[in-house]
Amino acid sequence: MVFPQDPITAVTHPDPYAYYADLVARKPLYYDDNLRLWVASSASVVTATLTNGLCRVRPVTEPVPKSLLGSPAAEIFRHLVRMNDGERHCPFKQAVSAALASIDAAQAPLQSVKWARFLLNEGGSERLSSFAFHLPVYVVGSLLGVPEDRLHQTALWMSDFARCFAPASNPDQIERGKTAAGHLLQMFRNILRDIRGHEDGLLSALAREAKRVGREETDAIVANGIGFLSQSYEATAGLIGNTLLALDSRPETRDQVAADPDLLRSAVHEVLRYDSPVQNTRRFLAEDGFVAGEKMKAGDAILVILAAANRDPSANQNPERFDVFRKERRIFTFGVGAHACPGEALATTIAMAGVERLITSGVALGRLAETMTYRASTNVRIPIFEER
Numbered sequence: 001m002v003f004p005q006d007p008i009t010a011v012t013h014p015d016p017y018a019y020y021a022d023l024v025a026r027k028p029l030y031y032d033d034n035l036r037l038w039v040a041s042s043a044s045v046v047t048a049t050l051t052n053g054l055c056r057v058r059p060v061t062e063p064v065p066k067s068l069l070g071s072p073a074a075e076i077f078r079h080l081v082r083m084n085d086g087e088r089h090c091p092f093k094q095a096v097s098a099a100l101a102s103i104d105a106a107q108a109p110l111q112s113v114k115w116a117r118f119l120l121n122e123g124g125s126e127r128l129s130s131f132a133f134h135l136p137v138y139v140v141g142s143l144l145g146v147p148e149d150r151l152h153q154t155a156l157w158m159s160d161f162a163r164c165f166a167p168a169s170n171p172d173q174i175e176r177g178k179t180a181a182g183h184l185l186q187m188f189r190n191i192l193r194d195i196r197g198h199e200d201g202l203l204s205a206l207a208r209e210a211k212r213v214g215r216e217e218t219d220a221i222v223a224n225g226i227g228f229l230s231q232s233y234e235a236t237a238g239l240i241g242n243t244l245l246a247l248d249s250r251p252e253t254r255d256q257v258a259a260d261p262d263l264l265r266s267a268v269h270e271v272l273r274y275d276s277p278v279q280n281t282r283r284f285l286a287e288d289g290f291v292a293g294e295k296m297k298a299g300d301a302i303l304v305i306l307a308a309a310n311r312d313p314s315a316n317q318n319p320e321r322f323d324v325f326r327k328e329r330r331i332f333t334f335g336v337g338a339h340a341c342p343g344e345a346l347a348t349t350i351a352m353a354g355v356e357r358l359i360t361s362g363v364a365l366g367r368l369a370e371t372m373t374y375r376a377s378t379n380v381r382i383p384i385f386e387e388r
Contacts, residue, residue, distance in 0.1 A: 006032065007039050007303055011279045011381055012374035017320070020308035029292050037282075037301040040292065041308035043315035043332065048292040049304050051337040055283035055291065056085045059299065065165075067174050073164050073181035079223035082231070082339060090338070095209035096224055097342040102205040103143060108346055111139045112353030115151075120361050128244070128363065128385040129237075133159065135354045136236035140229050140346070143202040145191045157183050158233050165230070167378050184229075188222040202228065232347060234380045238277025239268065239351040241383035244358065246271050246322060248368040253324060261356070266324040268351050269331065272344075274322050276307040276333040280379045306332045307381070 003019040010016035020041060028042035040049045049055055058064075063083075068074040077083060081092040115138035119131050137155040146154050157180040163169050164177020188203070195204050203225045210221050246267065247254045257263045285291070285300040296302075309332040311319040316330055334341040359365070371386035 006035055007041075007280065007305055008035065008378050010305075011377055011379060016279075016307070017311055020305060020311055021320070023305070024308055024312050029294055032303075035303070037303050038291075038294070038296065039303045039305065041305045041312075043309040043312040043330070045292045046304055046306065046309040046332055047336055049283055049302055050335055050339065052283075052291050054286050054289045054296075055302065056286050057083055057283065057339055058085075059284045059301075060286050061299070067169075068164065068178065071178040071181065072185050073161070073178045075219060076181055076185065076223045076226055077165070079217075079220045080227045081224055082227065082341070085338075091213035092210065092215055092220065092224065093338070095206060095213050095215065096227075098209040098212075099202060099206040100228075100342050100346065102209075103202060103346070107143065108139070108349045109353065111142050112350045113357070115139050115142065116353045116357035120357055128358070128368075129241070129383075131358070132237040132240040132354065132382075133233065135240070136232040136347075136350050137229060139350050139353075140202075140232050144188075144225050144228065145195055145201045145203050146187070150187065154184070154187070154229070156180075158229055161226075162230055162233050168376065184226050185219075185222060188225050189218060192218060192222055192225075228343070231341065231343060232350070234377075234382060235277050236347045236350050238380055238382040239271060239347060240354045240358075241385070242275040242277055242381065243268055243271045243351060243355050244363070244365070244368055245372070245383055246275060247355075247359075248365045250322060251366070253322070254365060256324065257359075263324050264352050264356060265348065266326075268348050268355070269329060270322060270324050270326060272333045272348075273310045273316060273326075273329055273331045274319075275381065276310055277381055278333050278379065279307040279381050280305045281335065306335065 001015055001018060004010035004013040004016050010019055023041040029038065029040050029045045032039050040046050064074050064078050068077055081096050116135055119134055119138065123130055134155045137158050138151045141151050141154050160176040160180035161184060163173040192203060192207060195201060206225055207221050210216060247257065253267060257267055281304050283302045283304060285296050285298050287298045289296065291302065309315060313319050334344045368385060372383045375382045375384050
């Protein structure tokens with residue numbers, strides 16, 4: 001297997017993991033002259049980077065991407081808790097985490113199964129990629145209070161909106177994303193207006209928790225409600241697709257899951273470690289200082305390879321082995337530190353429901369890899385299956 005050209009092309013490489021293992025062993029932290037950024041790969045360096053107070057989620061000089069300025073997409077972006085640090089981040093991160101934790105333990109699985117069945121009835125298992133992208137929008141949208149008759153349109157808007165955030169987006173994708181952002185903002189403002197005073201629903205919980213931490217601005221609440229959708233959209237689609245591929249190539253694991261359906265949760269968790277949907281994230285130095293022992297300058301960027309840390313043998317023994325029975329599994333996919341994503345449980349629940357319904361519907365496991373490519377991306381590994 002030929003190594004990827006660099007850590008960016010690795011995201012959509014057929015098998016980047018030998019390359020990642022080489023980085024972990026030989027260059028856990030190095031400066032890439034071609035990419036003009038630092039690259040962190042080992043578990044210890046990834047942890048050190050993500051927990052270093054000098055490392056920010058956005059460049060200090062560009063808190064909002066220049067390509068989005070003056071648009072509804074910028075209004076959403078500037079309020080997202082995951083794109084802010086310091087005083088703006090901590091209280092609202094507490095509100096976001098508390099809102100997610102408030103979801104009734106039975107509600108997420110019920111919604112996931114309901115919409116998985118619906119989408120399969122609508123499109124059939126021959127439209128795997130559409131199913132994988134739409135399912136998280138339908139589930140999270142329902143939890144947020146999006147009317148059922150608006151879920152399909154919301155999924156289409158989310159497709160455009162997610163693209164405009166991607167570093168490699170072209171001008172047309174950016175403009176379509178800006179338009180979609182305007183529609184999403186208006187819809188969620190209306191939803192928030194209509195549900196104020198009611199206790200049910202994820203958006204209501206977010207508004208309640210935001211008030212508790214002293215952040216009652218409508219646009220901040222709405223933006224982070226949309227953020228729930230955007231964070232789950234690509235990552236969960238990738239998790240569904242990568243889980244299908246893991247089962248597709250491992251008949252023994254398929255048999256184990258068929259004999260004991262409870263093992264599907266362990267299989268999904270192992271996919272999060274073994275073939276992470278979110279391969280990397282970035283950090284930016286706010287000022288001169290040291291990160292994992294290396295002296296860096298203000299403005300330096302660090303590519304943090306979460307997928308490589310997942311495969312570091314110091315974190316997970318025999319990391320190249322796919323093992324649904326793995327003990328003390330360490331997963332870096334959702335990050336660590338102040339910006340760790342609190343949505344792991346919800347993403348896992350949605351992916352489990354989607355994969356289970358696809359298997360039940362008779363999806364042809366054992367042949368999926370024959371018709372698969374990866375969607376162009378610099379950080380998310382999402383299989384796209386040829387629609388039959």
